[in-house]
Amino acid sequence: MNPPDQASRKKTHKKRTLWAFLLLVSLGIFSWLSDPSAEKGVAGERTTPKAEKEPTANESFFLIGQVQKPGKYPLPLNGRLSLGDALALAGGLTDVANARKVQVLRSEKLFIFNLNEKGSSVLLRPNDRVSVPEKLF
Numbered sequence: 001m002n003p004p005d006q007a008s009r010k011k012t013h014k015k016r017t018l019w020a021f022l023l024l025v026s027l028g029i030f031s032w033l034s035d036p037s038a039e040k041g042v043a044g045e046r047t048t049p050k051a052e053k054e055p056t057a058n059e060s061f062f063l064i065g066q067v068q069k070p071g072k073y074p075l076p077l078n079g080r081l082s083l084g085d086a087l088a089l090a091g092g093l094t095d096v097a098n099a100r101k102v103q104v105l106r107s108e109k110l111f112i113f114n115l116n117e118k119g120s121s122v123l124l125r126p127n128d129r130v131s132v133p134e135k136l137f
Contacts, residue, residue, distance in 0.1 A: 058074075059074070059075050059126035059127070060072050060073055060074045060075060060126070060127070061073055061075060061081075061086065061124050061125075061126065061127065061128040061129070061130065062127075062128070062129045062130065063086065063087070063089075063090045063130045063132070064129070064130070064131050064132075065097070065130075065131045065132035065133055065134070066093055066094040066096055066097035066098070066132040066133065066134050067087060067090040067091065067092070067093060067094065067097070067132050068090055068091025068092055068093075068094060069090045069091045070090065071090070073086065073089055073090070075124065075125075075126055079123075079125075080123060081123065081124050082120060082121050082122060082123055082124070083102065083104070083113060083115070083119060083120050083121070083122045083123075083124060083130065084115065084120030084121065086124055086130065087102075087115075087120075087130075087132070093132060094132075096134050096135050097132050097133075097134065097135065098132070098133045098134060098135045098136075099114070099115040099116055099132075100114045100115070100116060101114070101133055102114075102115055102119060102130065102131070102132050102133075103130070103131040103132075103133065104122070104124070104128055104129070104130050104131075105128070105129040105130075105131070106125060106127075106128050106129075107127075
């Protein structure tokens with residue numbers, strides 16, 4: 001049996017990293033990534049923050065998965081950055097990216113957007129985690 005080539009090993013590693021990150025986020029391991037401005041409701045559920053504040057210089061968002069340059073990126077000071085612009089900042093999508101199921105994790109809520117429709121115009125917020133999955137062939 002032939003050993004896997006470099007490209008397939010990288011693809012497998014990225015896929016495992018994405019799933020591990022999403023699992024850790026769902027378990028609350030990355031509590032430092034959660035939205036500190038959200039208040040606890042009566043039953044301990046998160047509620048919507050009372051007022052939106054202007055982003056400061058240190059607020060950022062995260063891009064993982066099938067993007068050219070995954071990582072942490074700063075939000076502009078005016079706070080207006082669309083999902084499409086954010087993905088362009090990361091060098092765009094890879095060849096195997098699924099543009100129809102881009103996930104945004106915001107304050108413990110998961111949203112799925114189709115970039116081929118109106119999903120690319122969605123505005124990102126501080127601490128959003130954007131995950132671009134791989135296409136299933």
